[in-house]
Amino acid sequence: MKIVSVVRGTFLLLGAVMCLAFGGCGSGEGAADSKSGAQTDAATDFVQRDWCVEHGVPESKCGRCNAKLAAEFQKKGDWCAEHNRPESQCFICNPDAEAKFAAVYEVKFGEMPPKSTE
Numbered sequence: 541m542k543i544v545s546v547v548r549g550t551f552l553l554l555g556a557v558m559c560l561a562f563g564g565c566g567s568g569e570g571a572a573d574s575k576s577g578a579q580t581d582a583a584t585d586f587v588q589r590d591w592c593v594e595h596g597v598p599e600s601k602c603g604r605c606n607a608k609l610a611a612e613f614q615k616k617g618d619w620c621a622e623h624n625r626p627e628s629q630c631f632i633c634n635p636d637a638e639a640k641f642a643a644v645y646e647v648k649f650g651e652m653p654p655k656s657t658e
């Protein structure tokens with residue numbers, strides 16, 4: 541009886557060591573990595589490309605995502621009061637503007653941006 545329990549204890553210890561050696565029995569870093577990897581594919585790409593998918597303009601210039609920028613656009617007089625966004629980014633009043641932003645994106649990244657979702 542005593543020998544059996546010692547052997548069992550050794551196996552448990554071995555199992556624990558194996559778990560540590562192979563990254564926490566599959567519930568550790570490996571799993572977390574693949575999760576964040578999937579998110580990178582879908583969303584983070586556009587963050588890296590400085591692109592506001594919702595509004596079809598560079599994120600760093602998006603007058604609808606950034607209230608501070610919006611105030612600056614208003615100060616410059618570049619503002620469409622009717623649609624509550626910068627006039628230069630109002631694709632309702634200036635349908636050409638969307639194509640211009642898209643063209644800049646295409647030159648930079650070799651592909652068309654996704655159609656803005658708004």
Ligand SMILES: [Zn+2]
Pocket residue numbers: 592594595596599602603604605
């Ligand atoms: Zn935006």
Ligand SMILES: [Zn+2]
Pocket residue numbers: 620622623630632633634
């Ligand atoms: Zn407008």
